[in-house]
Amino acid sequence: MNPQVAPRGTAAEVFRNPRLSRSALAEERRRALTPAGTSVMLLPVKASSSPLALVTGATRGIGLAIAEALTAHGLRVVRTGRADLDLERDESVDAFARDFLRAHAELDVLVDNAGASFDGFDADVARRTIQVNVLGTMRLTDALLSKMRPGGRIVMVSSGMGEVSCLAPDLRQAFLDPSLDRAGLVALLERFVDEVRAGTHAKAGFPSNAYRVSKVGLNAYTRILARELASDPRRIAVNAACPGWVRTKMGGPGAPRSPEEGARTPVWLALLPNEPGAPSGGFFRDQQPIAW
Numbered sequence: 189m190n191p192q193v194a195p196r197g198t199a200a201e202v203f204r205n206p207r208l209s210r211s212a213l214a215e216e217r218r219r220a221l222t223p224a225g226t227s228v229m230l231l232p233v234k235a236s237s238s239p240l241a242l243v244t245g246a247t248r249g250i251g252l253a254i255a256e257a258l259t260a261h262g263l264r265v266v267r268t269g270r271a272d273l274d275l276e277r278d279e280s281v282d283a284f285a286r287d288f289l290r291a292h293a294e295l296d297v298l299v300d301n302a303g304a305s306f307d308g309f310d311a312d313v314a315r316r317t318i319q320v321n322v323l324g325t326m327r328l329t330d331a332l333l334s335k336m337r338p339g340g341r342i343v344m345v346s347s348g349m350g351e352v353s354c355l356a357p358d359l360r361q362a363f364l365d366p367s368l369d370r371a372g373l374v375a376l377l378e379r380f381v382d383e384v385r386a387g388t389h390a391k392a393g394f395p396s397n398a399y400r401v402s403k404v405g406l407n408a409y410t411r412i413l414a415r416e417l418a419s420d421p422r423r424i425a426v427n428a429a430c431p432g433w434v435r436t437k438m439g440g441p442g443a444p445r446s447p448e449e450g451a452r453t454p455v456w457l458a459l460l461p462n463e464p465g466a467p468s469g470g471f472f473r474d475q476q477p478i479a480w
């Protein structure tokens with residue numbers, strides 16, 4: 189973990205020492221920044237009653253910028269890195285969710301930002317990428333769903349790399365099928381890994397890029413969840429965001445956007461007002477809907 193950011197409000201710290209966490213959060217608020225180009229006024233902060241957000245993958249990059257922006261808007265923010273929550277390991281996800289639910293009665297905002305892009309391309313890379321970017325994220329989100337408060341917001345930090353246009357038409361249709369459920373989605377993703385192992389994925393219509401398929405999968409999960417939550421009286425909105433190409437460890441130094449710019453659309457979705465007609469089940473870049 190980056191030692192520069194580790195001491196400030198990590199999940200482990202929040203669980204161990206709520207007092208320390210509050211002072212860390214107060215310190216965050218003092219130094220909080222509104223992302224460039226947004227003009228939302230800071231809300232008055234009451235540590236015990238302000239909305240609670242969880243941002244995964246917030247040790248650096250876009251997740252850190254999202255966490256800072258939400259803090260600036262008056263939310264209490266729990267941030268995680270791999271040391272607190274490793275999406276690659278089910279036992280880590282389960283332990284984190286259990287501890288989180290013990291420490292916090294309710295959750296207002298969940299930003300599923302953590303993601304990985306591994307070097308190379310083989311069945312192991314495919315399996316690990318799908319595990320972190322889709323299955324681990326799904327496991328965490330499903331575990332926390334019952335504690336989401338009315339008007340809660342769930343944001344999946346996805347990517348335009350996950351547009352279904354990277355798939356052959358029959359696979360496109362399968363991922364976009366409005367009756368697709370979790371089991372069907374998991375089966376499609378397992379099929380991808382199996383096809384990569386067998387060397388048949390290209391013939392089957394998958395790209396030779398595990399990251400792309402993982403974001404296709406994350407977007408499909410967003411739609412599944414939004415469909416389920418459409419009948420939930422809590423009016424929870426779930427949307428996916430593409431941050432654009434961002435200068436982070438993952439995006440590299442040549443990317444045109446700063447992490448703060450990349451955070452804008454996820455933050456906008458996380459702060460959607462609790463009003464009828466708030467978008468849910470959409471995919472957004474620069475606060476505009478984009479094609480799946």
Ligand SMILES: NC(=O)c1ccc[n+]([C@@H]2O[C@H](COP(=O)([O-])OP(=O)(O)OC[C@H]3O[C@@H](n4cnc5c(N)ncnc54)[C@H](OP(=O)(O)O)[C@@H]3O)[C@@H](O)[C@H]2O)c1
Nearest residue numbers: 245247249250269270274275302303433434436437438439
């Ligand atoms: N950068 C871009 O151009 C770009 C474009 C489109 C979409 N995105 C998406 O934006 C999100 C953030 O990306 P970024 O560019 O900010 O990446 P980054 O700088 O590499 O940061 C990734 C974050 O995810 C965490 N993480 C990595 N593997 C994890 C795992 N197995 N379990 C839990 N957390 C894990 C990291 O924690 P540690 O520090 O502990 O490793 C770190 O906090 C990702 O979902 C990415 O796919 C990025």
